[in-house]
Amino acid sequence: MTVTPESFAQSLVFGLLVGALYGLAAAGLSLVFGVMKVLNVAHGDLLMLGGYGSFWLFTLYGVDPFVSLLIIGPALFVIGLALELALFRPLTRFDEETKIKNSLLIGFGLALVLENLAIRLWTADERGITTAYAGTVARLGAINLPLDRLGNLAVALAVIVGLHLFLTRTYLGKGIRATAEDWQAATLVGINVRRTYLIAFALGTALAGVAGTLVTVGFAVSPTIGLDWTLKALIVVVLAGLGSVFGTFVGGLLLGLGESLVTLIPNGGSYRELVGLVLFVVVLLVRPQGLFGRSR
C-alpha cells in the first residue's frame, strides 16, 4: 500500500478522531482512579451500556444520538450512584492495599455480569448508529470529515472543557480535587469524603456513558467491547498521568495518532493494538507518573 500525502493526512485525522474518544473514555476512568484510587475495570462495560442506550433510543424512538446524550448522561450517572453504593462503598472498610485489590476484582465481576447480560438481552451482534447525516462529508482539502465523526469530536471537546471547568471553577469540583490529593486533609476542612467518592464515581460512569454513545456513532457497539475500551482508557490514563483533564485528552489523541501511524507501515495494520500496550508497559516502567502527571 503506497502512502500518499492525502492518505497520510487522512490517517492522521482519523487517528485524532479516534483519539478524542480514547481521551474521553480515559477522562472518566482517570477521575475515578485519581479520587478513589480504585481502578474500575468495568469502565468499558459502562461505556458499552451507554452505547446501547443511545442505540435503542435511536432505533426505537428516532432520538438523535447527540440529543440522546441528555438522557444517557444522567441515566448513567444514576447507575453509577447505585453501583458505587452497592459494590465499591463496602470496600472502604478494608485497608488500602486490600481495598485496591478487591476493587479490581469487583470491577472484573461487574464487567463479566454486564457483558453477558448484554449478550443475553441484545445478542452479540454489533450495532451502530447511522444517522441521516452520516453520509454527509465535509471536506478539508483532500481530507474527508464525516459529519457524525465531527460531531463526536465536538462533543468530546465540549465535555472535556466542561469537566475541566467543573473541576477548576466550582466548589464541588475543587473538593473532588482536594479529596484526590489528600483525603484526610479534605476531611479536616469539612469535605464529606464518602459523598465525594460517590459523586466522582457517578460522574466517571456518566462520562463513560457519553463516550459510549460517541463510540456507537463513530464505530459500533457490541457486548464484548468493554474490556477493549477499559484497556484503551487505562493505557491513556497511564500514558498521560493523573491530575489533568486536558493532559488525559491529549494522551488520548496521542494514542490515536500512534495507532494510525502504525497502520501506515506495511503489515502494520494487525499490530495496531500493540501500540497502546507497548506504550503502556514502557511508561509504567520508565515514567510511572505519565507524561503530564506529577511525580510523587
Added chain:
Amino acid sequence: MLECRDLDVSYGDLQALWGVSLDVEAGEIVAMIGPNGAGKTTIMRTLAGLLTPTRGAISLEGRRVEREPGHRRVELGMALVPEGRRLFGTMTVLENLELGAYPGRARAERRGALEWVYGIFPILAERRRQLAGTLSGGQQQMVAIGRALMSRPRLLLLDEPSLGLAPVVVEAIFEVIRQINAEGVTVLLVEQNARAALRLATRGYVIENGRVVRHDRADTLLHDPNVREAYLGAVVGTAGTAVPPTVGEAPPPSPNNEGELAEPADGPPPLLGGEGGTT
C-alpha cells in the same frame, strides 16, 4: 467546650492511647506536651475524626461527637491544623483557604472569614494566587492555620505548628495564636516546643506512652523541676540532662514526627513512675 473521657485508641491491634481524659474550657489555650511518639498526634487525629476510639467519649460543647464523621465536626465548630500542614499543594493559597470554608454555612460566610484571615496573615493576601506547594514553610503554616480558621471554628486544634520552622517564624506563629485566642477562639495545642507552648497556654497536659501523666496550670508546669528537666531546654532524645533553658529556642526538628505508633519513649522516664506499659 471540649471534654474527653477515657479514650482508648488503637491502630489495628496496636493500642496507642489508654484512658485519655482531658478538658478544654471555652476561651482557654491548652497545651499538650510530651516526647515523640507519646500519642499527642493520635489524640488530635481522634478529636478531628480521622480515628475512632475503641472506648471513651468526646463531647464538643456538650454534644457527643466521637461517632460523628470528621467533616461533621468541622460543621460543629472544631477545626484541626494537622501536623505537617497537609495543604493542597496543587491549588493556590486562595483555593486552599476557600476549601477551608467548604461546609455550607461556612461557605456562605466565607468572604467575611477571608477578610479576617487576611487581616491576621496579610502576606496570604499578597500571595493568594500562588500555588500553595511553592510557599516557604512558615507561609505554608500560615495557610494551614488560615484554612482552618475559614470555617470560623470555636475550637482550634493545632498539631505541632512550630515543626520545621525558624525561631523567628515560630514566635510570629505563636503571637498569632495568642491573637486568635484573644478574639474568642479556644485553642488546643500540641507542641514539641514545650517552653513556648506552656508560656502561651493557660493549662497543660503531659502525655507519655499514650497516657495523660500530668495536668496542671501552665505556669506551674513551667516551673516544675521534673518538667523542666524533661522537656524544657533539654534536646529531644537525651535523657535527663538539665541544660539551662534558653529563651525562645525551638529544639531541632525531629524527623517524621508522625506519632503513628506509640514507640517506647527514648527520652526521659515517665514523670510519675507510671505503670510502664511500653509497647
Added chain:
Amino acid sequence: MIGTSRRVLAAWAVVVVVLAVVPLVAPRDDLLNLLFQVFLYVTLAASWNVLGGFAGQVNLGHAAFFGMGALVARIAWLGGWPLPLAFVAGAAAGVAIALVIGLPTFRLRGVYFSVGTLAVAEMLRITVTNTQPNISALPTSQLIGYALQPRYYVALVVAVCCVAVTYVLAHSRLGLGMVAVREDEDAAQATGVDALRHKIAALVISAFFAGLAGATFAYHDVSYYLYRPFSPLWTFDPLLAVFIGGVGTVVGPVIGAFFYVLVSELLAQQLVELHLIVFGVLFILVVLLLPGGLVEAWHRAQRLLSRPPAAVRYQPSGPGPTKR
C-alpha cells in the same frame, strides 16, 4: 492449619482413586471430556493460586504461560519429539515467558502489576495471532490412534501433582514467606523475607504448572487455532474458580474448578451466557461478603452446627493492652 488430619488426606486419596477408575468403569467420551476439563481447570486454578493466592500478586497474564506451554508443546510434539519431552518443553516455555513478563512487572505494585501482566499477555497474544494465524490440526497418523484415556490420565496426573505441590508449599517455609509478602510486603521485607525472591518462586511454580496445563491442552485438542490458548479467558475463568472456591487455600481452587466446570456445563445446556452471569454475581458476592469462598462457607457452616452455647465461648479478660 497445623498437621492436616489423616482423615482429610485419606479423603483426598479416595477422590483420586475414584477419578482414576472412572475411565475403566464408565468410558464415555462426554464424561471423560468433562472430567478432562475439570482437571485442566484444577491445574490452572491451583497454579494461579500460588502466585495470586499464596503470594497475593494478582496476575492477569496467566494465559500467557498456558499459551506458551501449549504452543511449544504442540510444535515439539507434532515435530516428532517424544511426548514427555514435549511436556517438559511446554513447562519450560511457560516458566521462560513468566520470567520475561515477571521480572520487569514485579517492579510494579498492586494494581499496576496486575494490569501490567495483562498488557504483556495481550501483547504476546496479538503477536502470536499475527505470526501464527493458522489452525493446528493433528495429522492423520495421530488421528487414527487418538484415544481419550491417555489424555484423561495425563490431565489427572498433572492436576494431582499440581495440587500436591501447592499442599507441600502451603506447609513449607517458602509458602509462609509468600504469605508474609502477601499480607504486608514492606513488613515482610523488613523482617528479612526477601520479597522478590518469594514472588519469583511463586511465579515459577505457577508458570511451570500453567505450562504443563498448556501442554496437556495441546495433547488433547484435535484442532484449534494456535493463538486460542493465549486468550485472556484462560486467565479469567480459573480466576473465577479460585475465588469462588476459596483463594489462598489448597482445596479452594480444586473445589472451585469442579464447581465452575460442572455448573457451566449444566447451565450451558439451558441458556448460554447465564453461567457467566451467575459466576460474575457469585464472584462479586465472594469478594464483598465471603472472601474465603466456598471453603469459608463450609467452615462457617461447620462451626454453626458444632458451636457450643455462647456463654461457654472464650472471652478475653478485660481491658488492657490488646496484644495477640
